[in-house]
Amino acid sequence: MKFGQAIDSVLFKNYFNLEGKATRSEYWWFMLFFIIFNLFAGIIVGIILGITLGADLNPDTFSLYYTLGLLAVFILPLLGLSVRRFADAGRGRREAI
Incomplete structure (x- = not known):
């Protein structure tokens, strides 16, 4: 499975699918996407906080x-992916939770 296929599979086709299995490549490609997305989103949030620091915006509230x-966006796909990955690895589905 390739990078784009893994993202499509996890976020759109299997958003909260707890049945079936997830391959190692699907799991790790999506984790790479998740880390890169968080990195860039964090940089953007940092820039926004830097620009608006003098305003009435509380940085702690904005970060929260x-x-x-x-x-809210990623908990269900990550949970579904983890459960399916554990099933593919021969472990119990409850261990993922």
């Missing part, structure tokens, strides 16, 4: 909303 937003 950013983190909660990322969690």
Whole structure:
């Protein structure tokens, strides 16, 4: 499985699919995407905080909303991917949770 296929599989085709299996390549390509996405999104958030630091925006509140937003978007696909990866590795699905 290639990089784009892994992202498509995890985010669109198997958003919260707990059945089936996930290959190592699907798992690691998506983890690479997740890390790169978080890195660039964190840089953008840092730039926004740097620009608006003098405004009424509290950096802690903004960071909290950013983190909660990322969690809301990625928790279900990451959970589904982990459960399917554990099943492919021969481990119990409950171990992933």
